[in-house]
Amino acid sequence: MNGRKFIRRFLIAFSAVMIFIMIANYIIDPYGLHFHFRYRGFNTHKPTFLHFARISKLYNADEIEPEAIFLGNSRILYLVPEEAFGLYRPYNFYNFSLSSGTPDEMNDLLAYSIRKYDIEYACYGIDFITMINWSTQYASTFDTSLVKGDKSMFIELFKLHASTQAITESYNCVKSNINDPEGLYVRFHYNKYGSRTNKWREIHYKQLGDNWIDSEIKKVLNTYEPIYNNPKINIPEYKKDAYLSILDQCRDHGIEYAAFINPLYKEQFILLLKSPAYPIYIEFLKFIANNGGIWYFGGINKITSDKNYYWDSQHPRKKLSELIARAMFSDTTPPYVDELFGKYYQSENIDSLVFNLDLLRESLIKD
Amino acid sequence: MLFNSYEFIFLFLPAAFAGYFLLSLIPRNIFSKSWLILASLFFYAWWNPAYLPVIIFSLFFNYSFSFIILGKDHISSRGKRLLWLITGIAVNVLLLSYFKYYNFILWNLNEVFDTSFQYQNLALPIGISFYTFQQIAFLVDTYKGKVKERNFLNYAMFVTFFPQLIAGPIVHHSEMMPQFANRANRILKSENISKGLYIFFIGLFKKVILADTFATWASTGFDLAESLNMAEAWATSLSYTFQLYFDFSGYTDMAIGLALLFNIHLPFNFNSPYLALDIQDFWRRWHMTLSRFLRDYVYIPLGGNRGGEVMLMRNLMLTFLIGGLWHGAGWTFVFWGFLHGSAAVIHRLWGFTKIRMNPVIAWFITFNFVNIAWIFFRALSWADALKVLKGMFGLSGTGKIIEMPAIQGGFETFIWIGAGFLIIFLIRNTNYVKENFKPTWGRLLLLLAISVYAILNMHRISEFIYFGF
Known part of the structure; x- marks a missing residue:
């Protein structure tokens, strides 16, 4: 074979394989971009179990045709706030939150929703950890980049492969969580050998023993401590721009918008306050408060100290969503919370929150 | 881009x-x-x-x-x-x-x-x-x-x-x-284009499949883990050693392949560096164009080997310190340069003994030295470097290679590291491929397989390590 034939044969074979993948993608439609082929037993099973994964979001949203959406990260995913918020805003809610979901991803999903549905209300449960430059290389922005703009050839071409793993992961994730909002089963990120795996372990919550949540909290804190201590932490401009774009989109389309900061379990809250990342946290709070306002849920009180409200130090359970909704819509908070929990801040009063946090930080450091 | x-x-x-x-x-x-x-x-x-x-x-x-x-x-x-x-x-x-x-x-x-x-x-x-x-x-x-x-x-x-x-x-x-x-x-020269495509996709495969896989464990071990046991620390350092090689040599392969499409021959930059038997040998094989530049425009102008052994060793050390600083603005990079400078000086002194070391022992020492020195090259802080080093020498406890929770790895990591060794020992490098490329059915099928597989795995977000230098 000479060089000319080699090139010609390679280009023909390569193109044939890619075209095959493209057609297969179009028919299987793993991301739910077309909905042209929906046959029972072939690809309509996806909406039923691909509830938590990025690729499933569009299928699920299409089933619901939402009028209101949640944006956020896994904390909002685990919070399951649809029911509680529905008491005050009677819309069809859809939770677009994603594990490690970042503002740029949320911005894309909001744009997609606006294009496709009549959205009346959007609520962003925003977190410090998704606004900073942490582990961006691991965030799977690929999947949600699919909904950005129009469908390009390349997106059509490559999404099937990305979906294979995601389907398995989401299946395991949902299997262990969706039918059990209070967590009868716990999913593990790693197997008994400590490896990340698609075959996640499932253990009945009751079998884990009382110390389980303590060990989970410790594990999460060990993960976050080096992040908060990392001097290179900052809030990238592109994430700020994405957040501002979310506000612009809502304003331009007459969508009621609200943002809240998820209540961290007290140990993680203390860790954050005492850490070198504190000034960046304050920068984050001021940015959000100055741009659209923010409902703040923090502090060290009966709720944030109660493990029954949490899966671990960062993921709240569904029952906490009732308190959040109550504070946001009826402006009432339980008597046993402190002044940092359930207050609304804008540019006019954000300094008072910062003042209170500064005091708390000082006292924590002294202790 | x-x-x-x-x-x-x-x-x-x-x-x-x-x-x-x-x-x-x-x-x-x-x-x-x-x-x-x-x-x-x-x-x-x-x-x-x-x-x-x-x-x-x-x-x-x-x-x-x-x-x-x-x-x-x-x-x-x-x-x-x-x-x-x-x-x-x-x-x-x-x-x-x-x-x-x-x-x-x-x-x-x-x-x-x-x-x-x-x-x-x-x-x-x-x-x-x-x-x-x-x-x-x-x-x-x-x-x-x-x-x-x-x-x-x-x-x-x-x-x-x-x-x-x-x-x-x-x-x-x-x-x-x-x-x-x-x-x-x-x-248009079909010989160069076919060779260029082949080398480009070898580089893409190295980067997307090999380097980015090792990156997961290396990054977690260096940046996120609070402490590492012995197995985790070795897995972290070896993962980075392989990540860096496959990342940078993958990039270089892609560059060489792309240039060939335009009938331009770029110089080789790697020649199986992890097979080096001493530190001088290593620098003849690793980032060869940087070594060439430092030799011609730093080492020789400093005096090179003119002026006796002491001056030569001083010049070696200065060249490596500058080389370290070139890689990044940080004392860990300077220290990495110092380590390599010291090794070059020791290698020079060893030469006077006229003792010929067994090649297996020589390789073992050289590889491990390079592996340990990379820790300072990679770590974002001294604390991170010491964390990995302490783990490697058992000062943070021991662990099993099938249980590496701190780096989110396990038996799979061990398999990949083993594969990394097999690749550097058994597979001919790109220089050989470039010099001996012949368009055959075997190469065509291999090219098709690696190109499709690499392209379908490109959705992971990553950058080349040497972009930062």
Whole structure:
């Protein structure tokens, strides 16, 4: 074979394989971009179990045709706030939150929703950890980049492969969580050998023993401590721009918008306050408060100290969503919370929150 | 634009390639060359258009300055030309220092003198270390009267040619500009294209499949884990050792392959470095174009091996310290350079003993030294480096290779590291492939398999390590 034939044969074979993948993608439609082929037993099973994964979001949203959406990260995913918020805003809610979901991803999903549905209300449960430059290389922005703009050839071409793993992961994730909002089963990120795996372990919550949540909290804190201590932490401009774009989109389309900061379990809250990342946290709070306002849920009180409200130090359970909704819509908070929990801040009063946090930080450091 | 991105492979590259060879049909080569220069600048500006003026300034400054160094009618006095050369080098070094070392210098001043100079939010213009070095070499050789080819378009192509613009290989004007000037290289050559495609996809596979897989464990171990047991620490350091090699050599392969599409031969940059039997051997095999630059433009001007053994060892150490600092503005990089400088000095002293070491032992020592030294190269802080080192020497407890929770790894990590060793021991390197490539059915099937597999795995977000240098 000479060089000319080699090139010609390679280009023909390569193109044939890619075209095959493209057609297969179009028919299987793993991301739910077309909905042209929906046959029972072939690809309509996806909406039923691909509830938590990025690729499933569009299928699920299409089933619901939402009028209101949640944006956020896994904390909002685990919070399951649809029911509680529905008491005050009677819309069809859809939770677009994603594990490690970042503002740029949320911005894309909001744009997609606006294009496709009549959205009346959007609520962003925003977190410090998704606004900073942490582990961006691991965030799977690929999947949600699919909904950005129009469908390009390349997106059509490559999404099937990305979906294979995601389907398995989401299946395991949902299997262990969706039918059990209070967590009868716990999913593990790693197997008994400590490896990340698609075959996640499932253990009945009751079998884990009382110390389980303590060990989970410790594990999460060990993960976050080096992040908060990392001097290179900052809030990238592109994430700020994405957040501002979310506000612009809502304003331009007459969508009621609200943002809240998820209540961290007290140990993680203390860790954050005492850490070198504190000034960046304050920068984050001021940015959000100055741009659209923010409902703040923090502090060290009966709720944030109660493990029954949490899966671990960062993921709240569904029952906490009732308190959040109550504070946001009826402006009432339980008597046993402190002044940092359930207050609304804008540019006019954000300094008072910062003042209170500064005091708390000082006292924590002294202790 | 990353080589491992869809927009590069499916849009930019075909457009640049087709445009260049279509315009080459026009007898005057100004059109095809201008096209390639503009395409390269577009490629560069894709990251951040704000830094386009930096490279354009650097390009015009050095080209113009070379004429000043050359002197009017080549009759300026040697002293005067030397002064211009020093000025030219100083401007280059200042430009590089401003973007790369400004905050580092302030940090040191603040630490030592307890001052509070404000840091600037400076993003390093990508590739600045590479194109600055290349142009310093051009100025030095202009001064020495070694520059033969002075056509501006060829010079602009030498600096901006996109396959080597961002992370090398660090090319020399004498090997590049004659190639750009050669009319025979403006014709499509199927032999080069088939070879170029093959090498490009080998590089893509190395990067996307091998390097990015090792990156997961290396990054978790270095950046996130609070402490590492022995198994985790070794897995972390070895993962980084393989990540760095597959990442950088993968990039170089892609660069060599891409250049071949345009009938340009870039110099080899790696020659199975992890098979080195001593540290000198290692630096003859690792980042060979940097070693060549440091030898010709730092080590020899410092005096090289002239002036006795002590001076030689001093020069070796200084060269490695500068090499360390070139890689990054941080004391960990300087320390990494110091470690390699020390190893080179020890190797020199060992030579006097006339004892010939068993090759297996020599390889074992060299590989482990390189592996340990990479820890300082990779760690973001001294604490991170010590964390990994402590773990490697069992000071943070031992662990099983099938249980590595701190790096989110396990038996799979061990398998990949084993595969990494097998690849470096058993598979012929790209240099061999380039020299001995023959278009066969076997190679065609392999190319198809690795290209499809790599492209379908390109959705992971990553950058090449050497982009940061």
